[in-house]
Amino acid sequence: MATTAENNKRIAKNTLLLYVRMLFTMAVSLYTSRVVLNALGVEDFGIYNVVGGVVAMFSVLSGSLSAAISRFITFELGKGNKERLNTIFSSAVTIQIGLSLIIVLIAETAGLWFLNAKMNIPADRMVAANWVLQFSIITFVINLISIPYNAAIIAHEKMSAFAYISILEVIGKLLIAYLITICPIDKLVAYGILMCAVAFTIRLTYGSYCKRHFKECTYHFVFDKILLKQMFSFAGWNFIGASSAVLRDQGGNVVINLFCGPTVNAARGIAFQVNNAIHGFVSNFMTALNPQITKSYASGDHAYMITLVYQGARLSFYMLLLLSLPVLINTHFLLTLWLKIVPEHTVLFVQLVLLFAMSESISSPLITTMLATGKIRNYQIIVGGLQMLNLPISYLLLRMGAFPEIIIVVAIILSQCCLAARLYMLRRMIGLNISEYIKKVYINVITVSVIACIIPLSIQNQLSENFIHFLFSCFICALSTLITIYFIGCNHKERVFVCKKVNTLKQRILKK
Numbered sequence: 476m477a478t479t480a481e482n483n484k485r486i487a488k489n490t491l492l493l494y495v496r497m498l499f500t501m502a503v504s505l506y507t508s509r510v511v512l513n514a515l516g517v518e519d520f521g522i523y524n525v526v527g528g529v530v531a532m533f534s535v536l537s538g539s540l541s542a543a544i545s546r547f548i549t550f551e552l553g554k555g556n557k558e559r560l561n562t563i564f565s566s567a568v569t570i571q572i573g574l575s576l577i578i579v580l581i582a583e584t585a586g587l588w589f590l591n592a593k594m595n596i597p598a599d600r601m602v603a604a605n606w607v608l609q610f611s612i613i614t615f616v617i618n619l620i621s622i623p624y625n626a627a628i629i630a631h632e633k634m635s636a637f638a639y640i641s642i643l644e645v646i647g648k649l650l651i652a653y654l655i656t657i658c659p660i661d662k663l664v665a666y667g668i669l670m671c672a673v674a675f676t677i678r679l680t681y682g683s684y685c686k687r688h689f690k691e692c693t694y695h696f697v698f699d700k701i702l703l704k705q706m707f708s709f710a711g712w713n714f715i716g717a718s719s720a721v722l723r724d725q726g727g728n729v730v731i732n733l734f735c736g737p738t739v740n741a742a743r744g745i746a747f748q749v750n751n752a753i754h755g756f757v758s759n760f761m762t763a764l765n766p767q768i769t770k771s772y773a774s775g776d777h778a779y780m781i782t783l784v785y786q787g788a789r790l791s792f793y794m795l796l797l798l799s800l801p802v803l804i805n806t807h808f809l810l811t812l813w814l815k816i817v818p819e820h821t822v823l824f825v826q827l828v829l830l831f832a833m834s835e836s837i838s839s840p841l842i843t844t845m846l847a848t849g850k851i852r853n854y855q856i857i858v859g860g861l862q863m864l865n866l867p868i869s870y871l872l873l874r875m876g877a878f879p880e881i882i883i884v885v886a887i888i889l890s891q892c893c894l895a896a897r898l899y900m901l902r903r904m905i906g907l908n909i910s911e912y913i914k915k916v917y918i919n920v921i922t923v924s925v926i927a928c929i930i931p932l933s934i935q936n937q938l939s940e941n942f943i944h945f946l947f948s949c950f951i952c953a954l955s956t957l958i959t960i961y962f963i964g965c966n967h968k969e970r971v972f973v974c975k976k977v978n979t980l981k982q983r984i985l986k987k
Contacts, residue, residue, distance in 0.1 A: 507652035509814055510656065511655065512814060513814075514655045514656050515655070515666065518737050518741070519600065519603070521736075521740035521741035522596055522600055522603070522607070522663065522737050523663060523667070524741065524743070524744035526590065526594075526596075526604050526607045544571075544623055545626040545630065545846075546769065546849070547563050547567075547705075547706060548564065549629075549630040549766050550769055550770075550847070552630050552766075561690070561693065562697055564694070565694050566697050566699055566703055569697060570703070571619050571620050571623060572620065575620065578612075578615065579612060583612070587605075590608055594729070595732050595733060595737065597737075600663070610668055611667060614670055614674045617674045617675055617678045621677070621678045623692075625637075627691070627692050629766060630766055631688075640677060640684065643677065644677045647676060648670075648673060655669065719859045719862030719865070720862060723886055726866040727869055727886075728740060728743060730866065730873060731879055734874070735873075735879050738818055738819070739819070739820055742818040742879075743879075745825070746824035746827075747828060749825050750832050761791060761839050761843070764840070764843075768840060768847060769846070772844070772847040780847075784840040787840035788839070788840050788841070788916045788920075789837075789915075789916055789964065791836040791837065791839055792833060792836045795832060796923065796927065796956055797956045797957070797960075799829045800927065801948060801949040804948060804952065805935075805948055805949075806825050806826055808940045809945075811940075812942070812945075824879075824883065827884065828883055831887045834887050837917070838893065838897055844907075845897070845900070845901060845904065848904055848905060850904060853900065854900045857896050862893060865882070865885055869882040869885050922963055923959050923960055926959045929955075930955045934948070934951055961973065
């Protein structure tokens, strides 16, 4: 069993690798989003987002199984039971193939009917929307089959491969951004085809890497009744949580389309692209951290697991705050600088989506811990049930004439309710100390947020919208956030650790 120091070093190394990947992918993604928006136009961009969202809603069927696959592979690695890994992997691939057939059947019947009969899409774009639906289904199935391979890479903590393959995917999307500007056929249809082609290429790359490096990643048909029952039992209860998240995100997108049309879908789509770019930094950190939480639970190291949960929650929030604060303060200027076309409602959507991401960030380690236990029935019934309220509440409020951004406001409020429920359930499941969590995490991040915002907000009122003032604002935001995190957010042990690392870095620079 690796020591705590070795585990922490591995987490840091993997996080750094994923951050290098993220810097590249974020820069390219922001550029390609602008190119794609201008090439397609606001209306077609909104159509792609909402039609793709219809297909993404079927991830409610796959999301629960994906979590089960990741959990079972990582858990067995934590126990050191490598003989059983191939059986788990092969069973996972078999399940995903069967699930793909079910999703295609549902999408080609219910999905096709909903698109043509219920969705708010201009008549002259309906043919293109149907083509987008078909290629979105194919893309979704390809990504679905890739899940066991992705899970194997993350479980083995080979983040360098994960990072390199992700960079390859981003390069493919950069090529798409160029091709649709010169494509002679309908640009919306071409975009769907090209996105499908990139997904297929990445699927082959993942499969090739896993087969070469992991012995268990050689597929053969397996029907292990006991294992399949365990995985489906886990997935069945996790289905509630997976479905609630999909209904909240993609269901909200469809509801917006029904009441507001594709233009507002475009605004929401842009907001979530900004969020994905920023939140990617946190998801990279959690991708590196999650296997250690699961493995520490599997090996019985409860104290180390709790330490990782507390530190992971705080660091996730700090990273989001550091990156989000300049965007929250300069949203209008950034969108104007980034996009030639800024759809109505985009500014407030971006700000609210970032606040929602910050609200969710401190729950990520709690979710991983819950999945590690495998005892998730009561947890998913309560927390998943709360999340499912997002869609009906949003629908009723929009029907009553509320502004489109209300769906994110509802999501933020329910996110806090879910956090309270997670803490209560985990206290019963693993003995989590709620008062300790509130003191070390919740109050900590709120205090840091309030203090870090005071100076940037005060100065921002004195600045006009131009690039020099934007750079100055970013500098003040970063300085204020980092100082507050160091003196208020970190405990004595963490401050000593930071000082040692800074001194080591100085010595290396001076030697050169």
